[in-house]
Amino acid sequence: MLTGKKITVGIAGGIAAYKAAELVSGLVKNGADVRVVMTASAREFIQPLTFSALSGNTVYTDMFDSSHRYGVTHIELAQNADLLVVAPATANIIAKAANGIADDLLSTIILAANIPVMICPAMNTVMYNNPVVQQNIEKLCQLGCRIVGPNSGILACGAKGPGRMSEPREILQAIKRFFAPDLAGVNILVSAGPTREPLDPVRYLTNRSSGKMGYNLARAAAERGGNVVLVSGPVNLPPPAGVELIKVETAEQMRRAMLDNFSAADIVLKAAAVADYRPKHAAGEKIKKNDDAVALQLVKNPDILAELGQLKKHQILVGFAAETGNIQEYARKKLEQKNLDMIVANNVSEEGAGFDVDTNIVTIIYRNGDMKKLPRMSKYAVAQSILDEVTAYRSERFGK
């Protein structure tokens, strides 16, 4: 599958460097021509000899090593390849890549790269959650780098949370998908974030959705070659690269945008948390603080997903269910009532799941009753898993 592909693998200094051996081995077994670059810190964890044995090629460690047969090593490795994969990518190499620092061979190769770059973060949870690291990753994302992982779990340092490098097989899968995007030409409509239902010009009813689940779905779908339209309620997230973004505020506006884009869609992923009710009257002027108590009269909002379920023809319709108990029972009811192909149920009262966190714990439920329970993973990894399920279902159902 990767026959003839030239892949430069950069290894930075983290304990996950040992996992890079399995990645390189997997790439070679799949036919890729792999050149490995190691930082000085990476060599503290694992010897270059391992990688030269696995790749069958020289391992590059030094900017100024004149013994290499390439004239200018960093240019050759950065420009004469099909893909540059950095795994593990430590907070340090990510910071250098995001800020144009080139003070060793690997960081110089990243700066000189005019080929696609895939970054696989691996670090301690507190480091990963540090806003500086998050900003750097976000910046790389915006610059078009593909970010794979990290996963959540117990780390080598004993911490628990996001920061584990994705497993080599997951990275290999992401690389295969990069070369053969499985959603190329497929139209994907995603909804994300909360809705805001105005009470008066300065107040509104809303919920705690951050948009992260939906934005990760949109980003993963675009990375897999899909033509993605993202209908988003108000969130504080930058739009994913290569995605058409439609910003909305109210449920009614979201409904309109979803309906407008529905007939062209092949797959619909409805991660938005739509307000079920809205104030019956939105005051034209700011409501004054006169009385001790006020009563709000609410009216029901349209159920957008149920409406799409009624209109469904060729589309694969995937809903979400945000529950706090009886998860599977309630999710199954929604799947039936809204005529969905599958539903992604999350227990939003569970730690590390649901609203406004970077991870999620979901169960994917199919119409025929089949279920797939996923462990706690980053929302990006959850998004990829949902798309794996959707593409498998689509090819089973439509042979596509």
Ligand code: PMT
């Ligand atoms: O945005 P994040 O902070 O990342 O959080 C992610 C999430 C918790 C919002 C997401 O994982 C999730 O569960 N989204 C669905 C939230 C929700 O509204 O669930 P529900 O069980 O109330 O609705 C079921 C489905 O019907 C959803 O797909 C929803 O989009 C849809 N719906 C609901 C009401 C309505 N009026 N119209 C709808 O289309």
